[in-house]
Amino acid sequence: MSDSAYLRPxxxxxxRQHQAVTLGxxxxxGSEVLLFAGLFAGYSVYRGLHPAGFLAAGRETSIVxxxxxTAILMTSSLTxxxxxxxxxxxxxxxxxxxxFATFALGLLFLVLKGFExxxxxxxxxxxxxGFPISVEGAALFFSFYWVMTGIHATHVxxxxxxxxxxxxxxxxxxxxxxxxxxxxATALYWHLVDMIxxxxxxxxxxxxxxxx
Amino acid sequence: xxETLSAIPDYLHDGTTLRSWLxxxxxxxxxxxxxxxxxxxxxxGGTAISIVRLDLLTPAGDLVSDDTYNxxxxxxxxxxxxFFLIPxxxxxxxxxxxxxxxxxxxxxxxxxxxxxxxxxxGGATFTVLTLILGGVDTGWTFYTPYSTMFANGAVLTAAxxxxxxxxxxxxxxxxxxxxxxxxxxxxxxxxxxxLFVWSxxxxxxxxxxxxxxxxxxxxxxMAERWLGLPIFDPSRGGDPILFQHLFWFYxxxxxxxxxxxxxxxxxxxxxxxxxxRLFGYSFMVYALVAIAVIGFFVWGHHxxxxxxxxxxxxxxxxxxxMVAVPSAIKVFNWTATLYRGSISFEAPMLYAFGFxxxxxxxxxxxxxxxxxxxxxxxxxxxxxxxxFHYIMxxxxxxxxxxxxxxxxxxxxxxxxxxxxxxxxxxxxxFGFNLTFFPQFVMGYLGMPRRYHVYPPEFQIYHxxxxxxxxxxxxxxxxxxxxxxxxxxxxxxxxxxxxxxxGLEWQAPSPPPHKNFPVPPHVPDEPYDYHxxxxxxxxxxxxxx
Amino acid sequence: xAREKIPAKSFWKLNRDLVMTWAGLCALLAITCTLAYVPMxxxxxxxxxxxxxxxxxxxxxxxxxxxxxxALNRLAASVGPIWIFIMFVLMGSDYFTx
Numbered sequence: 122m123s124d125s126a127y128l129r130p131x132x133x134x135x136x137r138q139h140q141a142v143t144l145g146x147x148x149x150x151g152s153e154v155l156l157f158a159g160l161f162a163g164y165s166v167y168r169g170l171h172p173a174g175f176l177a178a179g180r181e182t183s184i185v186x187x188x189x190x191t192a193i194l195m196t197s198s199l200t201x202x203x204x205x206x207x208x209x210x211x212x213x214x215x216x217x218x219x220x221f222a223t224f225a226l227g228l229l230f231l232v233l234k235g236f237e238x239x240x241x242x243x244x245x246x247x248x249x250x251g252f253p254i255s256v257e258g259a260a261l262f263f264s265f266y267w268v269m270t271g272i273h274a275t276h277v278x279x280x281x282x283x284x285x286x287x288x289x290x291x292x293x294x295x296x297x298x299x300x301x302x303x304x305x306a307t308a309l310y311w312h313l314v315d316m317i318x319x320x321x322x323x324x325x326x327x328x329x330x331x332x333x
Numbered sequence: 334x335x336e337t338l339s340a341i342p343d344y345l346h347d348g349t350t351l352r353s354w355l356x357x358x359x360x361x362x363x364x365x366x367x368x369x370x371x372x373x374x375x376x377x378g379g380t381a382i383s384i385v386r387l388d389l390l391t392p393a394g395d396l397v398s399d400d401t402y403n404x405x406x407x408x409x410x411x412x413x414x415x416f417f418l419i420p421x422x423x424x425x426x427x428x429x430x431x432x433x434x435x436x437x438x439x440x441x442x443x444x445x446x447x448x449x450x451x452x453x454x455g456g457a458t459f460t461v462l463t464l465i466l467g468g469v470d471t472g473w474t475f476y477t478p479y480s481t482m483f484a485n486g487a488v489l490t491a492a493x494x495x496x497x498x499x500x501x502x503x504x505x506x507x508x509x510x511x512x513x514x515x516x517x518x519x520x521x522x523x524x525x526x527x528l529f530v531w532s533x534x535x536x537x538x539x540x541x542x543x544x545x546x547x548x549x550x551x552x553x554x555m556a557e558r559w560l561g562l563p564i565f566d567p568s569r570g571g572d573p574i575l576f577q578h579l580f581w582f583y584x585x586x587x588x589x590x591x592x593x594x595x596x597x598x599x600x601x602x603x604x605x606x607x608x609x610r611l612f613g614y615s616f617m618v619y620a621l622v623a624i625a626v627i628g629f630f631v632w633g634h635h636x637x638x639x640x641x642x643x644x645x646x647x648x649x650x651x652x653x654x655m656v657a658v659p660s661a662i663k664v665f666n667w668t669a670t671l672y673r674g675s676i677s678f679e680a681p682m683l684y685a686f687g688f689x690x691x692x693x694x695x696x697x698x699x700x701x702x703x704x705x706x707x708x709x710x711x712x713x714x715x716x717x718x719x720x721f722h723y724i725m726x727x728x729x730x731x732x733x734x735x736x737x738x739x740x741x742x743x744x745x746x747x748x749x750x751x752x753x754x755x756x757x758x759x760x761x762x763f764g765f766n767l768t769f770f771p772q773f774v775m776g777y778l779g780m781p782r783r784y785h786v787y788p789p790e791f792q793i794y795h796x797x798x799x800x801x802x803x804x805x806x807x808x809x810x811x812x813x814x815x816x817x818x819x820x821x822x823x824x825x826x827x828x829x830x831x832x833x834x835g836l837e838w839q840a841p842s843p844p845p846h847k848n849f850p851v852p853p854h855v856p857d858e859p860y861d862y863h864x865x866x867x868x869x870x871x872x873x874x875x876x877x
Numbered sequence: 878x879a880r881e882k883i884p885a886k887s888f889w890k891l892n893r894d895l896v897m898t899w900a901g902l903c904a905l906l907a908i909t910c911t912l913a914y915v916p917m918x919x920x921x922x923x924x925x926x927x928x929x930x931x932x933x934x935x936x937x938x939x940x941x942x943x944x945x946x947x948a949l950n951r952l953a954a955s956v957g958p959i960w961i962f963i964m965f966v967l968m969g970s971d972y973f974t975x
Contacts, residue, residue, distance in 0.1 A: 130358075131438035131516065131847075141441045141515040143946070147953035148507045148541055154957030156545035158964055159579045163553070163564070165965065166972055168922075171570050188910050192903060195936075199899040202940040203892045210891060212883055248563050257570045264562035268553065312941045316933045323925035327913035331921060514949070542960050578968050629963060633971065645971035 127300035135300070142302030143309075150313050153276070157317055160269050164324055167261045174258020179328025181246060181254065182266065186237035187326035190230050191318060194277075197226035198315040201284075205308045213295030216304075217288060223311065224284045227277055234274055266325055273321060276314050283307040341850060343746065343843040358443035359846055361744070364429035366450050370457060371417050371425065372813070377464075378412035381405045383806060386799040392792050394785040402785040403470035404486060408463070410473025415495050416457060418729055419587065422594030423540070424449070424505055426736050427533045429744060431509060433837035434530050436518025436855060438847045441511035449504045456498025463491040472783060474584070477565035477576040481557040488558055492551040499544045499551075502590070506540030509533050518836070520855035524618070527835055527859050528611060531618050532597025535625040539586045539593070543629070547583035550576065574639050581632035589628040591725055592692075593621060595732030596663055599688050602735050603667050605833040606682035607674030610860035613666040620659035620666075627656040637708045646705050653703035660696055664689065679831075680754035684735025687762050691727025695720055698773065713783075715794075716776025719769045727765055734758070734812060739833075741816065742826030746843040749812075749819045757811035764808050767801025834860050898939045905932050 125135060132138035168175045204219035245251045247267070248260035287307055291298050298304045344361045347353075354362060385405050388396035397405065428446065432439050440446050463469060469486035471479055480488050513534045517526070554576070556562045563569035565576045604611050611617055633641060633649030667689060676682070698720040701707050711717065741749055775794035780787060787795070829838040839853040889896075909928040917924060937943050943954055 130443065131432070131440075137515055141511045143950060144514055144953060145442060145507050145511040147950050148510050149503070151953060151957040151960075152503045152507070152541045152545045155542050155960055156549055158957075158961045159546045159549035159553070159582075161961065162579065162964055162968055163575055166572065166575050166968070167570070169972060170572065174570065184910070184913075188906065191906055195899060195902045195906070195932075198936060198940050199895055202895045206892055206895065207888075212888075215883060215888070248569075249561055260563050261570050264556065264564050267560075267562060268556050268564075272549075272552065309941055312936050315940075316936050319932045319936065320926075320929050323909060323913075323922075323929050327909065327921070327925045330913040331916040542956065546964075574971070578971070582964060629960065630967060633967065641971045642974040644974040645967075648967070648970045 127297065139302040139305070142306050146306040146309050150309060153310075153313055153317075157269075157272070157320075160265065160272070161320070161324075164265045164269070167258060167265070168328075171256075171258020171261060174254075174256040174260075175262045176329030176332070177254050177256040178259035178262035178266075179325070180330055180332065181244065182326050183237055183240060184326055184330070186233055186240070187322060190233050190237075191322050193226050193230050193233070194315045194318050197223045197230070198312050200226065201308050201311045205304060208298040208304055211296075211299060213291070213298055216298050217291060217295065220284055220288050220291075224281060224288065227281045227284065227311075231274060231277060231281075234270065262328075269321055269325065273314070273317060276317070280307070280311050280314050283310060341845040343841065344846050345745075345843055347846050356447070358439070358447055360428050360432055360440045360443065360446055361844065363446050363450050364425050364427075365744075367420055367424040367428060367453065370450075370453065371421055374412050374416040374457070374460075375809075378409050378417060379806060379809065381412070382409040383802065385409065386795075386802045388785070389787075389795045390792075390799050392787050392789045399785050400470060403472075403783070404468035406783060407470055407472050407491075408468050411463075411469075411491060411495065412460065413725075414473055414587070414591075415498055416453075416460060418591045418725060419502060420453060420498075420505075421591075421729070421733050422598060422736065423509070423533060423536055423590070424453070424501075426529075426598065426733070426740065427509065427536075427594060428505075430740065430837055431512060431530060431533055432516065433743075433840055433844065433848055434527050434835060435513065435516060435521055436836050436849065436853045437512065437516035438849075440508050441516060442508050445504050445508055449501045449508070452501035452504065453498050456494045456496070456501065459490050459494030459497060463487045463494060466490060474580065475551070475554060475576075476580075477554065477557070477573045478567065478571075481554055481565055489555055492555050496548050496551045496555075499548050502540045502544045506537035506544075509537040510541070513537075518853060518855055521836075524615065525855065525857070525859050527597075528600035528614070528617055528621070529594075529597035531621050532593045532600075535621040536590050536593045536597075538622075539590050539625050539628065543583045543586035543590070546579060547587075550579040550583065553579070574636065574641060577636050577639055577641075578632070581635045582629075585632040585635065586625075586628045588721070588724070589624055591729050593624060595688065595692075595729040596621065598732040598736035598739075599667060599685050601833075601835070602681045602685040602732075602739055603670050604860045604862065605739070605831055606679060606685065607671050607676050608862045609670050609674040610858065610862055611666065612669035612672075613662075614859065616662055617666055620662045623659040624656060627652065627659070631656050631703075634703050634708070637705055638712050650703055650705050654700065657696060657700055657703070664693055664696070678755070679738075680749075680751060680758050681735045681739035683755055683758040683762075684731045684738065687758065687765075688728055688731045688735065691723050691731060691762075691765065695723030695728055698723065711776055713781055714776035715772040715780045715782055718782050719772035719776060722769045722772070727769070731761075734761075737812070737816070739831070740837070741819070742830050743837055743840070743842050743844070745820060745823075746826055747819045747823030748826045748830060749823060750815050753811060753815045757808050757815075760811070761805060761808035764801050764804030764806075768798050768805050769801070771795075771797040771801075834862060894939065898935055902932050902935060905935075 128135055128138060200219045200222040204216045204223060207219060208216035245253055246263055248263050252260055284307060287298065287304055344359055354366065357363060384397065385402065388394065388402060394402060466487040469484065469488050469491045471484050471488060475492065513530060553564050557564045557566065563571055565571045565573050567573060600611055600617060631649055631653040633645050634653045637646050702711065702717065702720060738749060738754055771794040775791050780791045780794065826842045828842055836853045836855065840848050905928055909925050912924055913921060943951060
């Protein structure tokens, strides 16, 4: 097999190249975790300082959109993992279909997010004049809601671009999915984006549900 | 054989179009691209502070307006921290030398390396835009709620510039980590690596883990300022100290991004010009990693008077004392390396000696600042300004220049004029101390930092400091002139003009695109200036 | 380009553990969503976070194949969470003692 066709300078050995790409991606994921760390820390501080405000605000987010989107993202992680598994088994056509599915689910996530944002704006859940909740700290919750979901959505978009690249590049050379380290790297990134959302979900959607 | 070797062009002549430079993936060219960019920024940042120092000759604010004064010292800080110091050694010397020192052809991800440069330039563009828009007056620390709610200046563009350039750091760090793990030549085990490589690795850990927190903090500042989202606004429940926690979580490790590479360079210089292996190599390695890790635990020492709890002050003070220990170990080991060495005083060694003295002063004064009662007295005074300039200029810039001189023959294939270089190094040492030592004294006596107008009793110190700045500034122009001049008029350097150890000295000067025409020979230990066997050892009586 | 024909049964066998993990994630999602409506006082937050942590661990261990990876990658993967822990503990030294 001409797997050496996927060798890129300065690498002389394909397995080494893949190992380096994997290590590199894990290092990059470490930086991504720290990117969200500041948001988690800020949220925690303010939830501790203003518990009533956070609970009052938390129950105004849309649990339906949030839960459905969580399910969608988790499913896209499944299709992504399956794409990797099938590519490794050299079932490249199936792998590409699964990558399409991942892309479609990710896109669906963003579309639903758009509808959710529309609903939030309709309910004036933007801190500022017209913000409906007067409990102190509620506005802070929503600042974090918009920034956290916005930054996460940016990452989903970046992930979609990466998945699209996999689909397009493998169009004429499906074996590239196994020969290059790109599929595994993209998959790891995608799973992290899913993991971040899994943590965001209880923080943004499950707060304050026990009252009203 | 020699005909074939000389037929391989060196990396400088391997393609001479602009395109071949702007689309290069050669780590050596990318190092040069970074070097050019940071040099431009160094002189812009230097110009800004020259105007400040000029104004400070007199107690009255009579050269520029208060607002302009604030914008000048702010842009000096932003440029020097993020557009000079942070990339300086890693992105220039690190990029150039890391693959050479481990016997590799390039970094692990050459195209990612080029992206790092473009991200830096993207951030640089926003910074230039900030300058054009009149700058920003928040100080390089962007403290809230001033920066988010009250500052009138180009806060958003300044924040955007820093944010974008931060991604450059992260990608460089990822690249260096993967390279060090996966591209070492056969025989180059971890404990045979030069300390410069270890310092690049430790720095990369910090770059990867700390920089994203800054990115998010700046995003929050931009969200509050631009979108009006309450985040740090105390009137809506926000906590300005949260900003300080998040900002300094990055910015303290950032100072280790600035000093760890310098320590790596100094190890190389001292070993070569004392012609001795480094004393306590393993402890030097552990110390690098310890500084990188413990450096994440100490950020609260910037916040002793912020309103942070007293218990947090105790915790951070104690941890700050701890982080000084590995640095001290390094200073002792560098000194011990000199013992019974065969010391010569070429320019790089003069810079290394300068580093040893100035970094020690900076480090000790850091301990004074880590002591809460003393800090309460001298915080936000010139004492702090002097402390960090001793480390960042006396330490990092000294080491950067020392490294630049040391590896200049390898990078360019030319020798710089030694006499001028020694003169510049000595002039710099005097100019530096004249600029910054008076600042310790006046800070202790109560002169606040960032003040445009000051009580007349401090004027003598400011006059001394500004005089020193004139000398220092002159001294910086000298290397600019003679290093550039050497490109045309310098003698050709041979492959190893210093007779130094290290794989980079086995590549031609300058190296070809793929670095090593013949695979380099990896010695049994790093810095084997006195091999234990062979004629050299016998002559030295080293044979056991 | 030949389109590989895979019998459904071996496709299932190939991906069975992944699909089971996904089912587990969905079940946990249902549980955490339901429990959010059960009054537990201050316990609601820790419970939801623990469930989220389990879900994240499943994604990490099985989808990201962390259990297969070598020690170096596992170390690299653990550094992020450890550093978040450090951030929380030291920030906590301020906020919990004010």
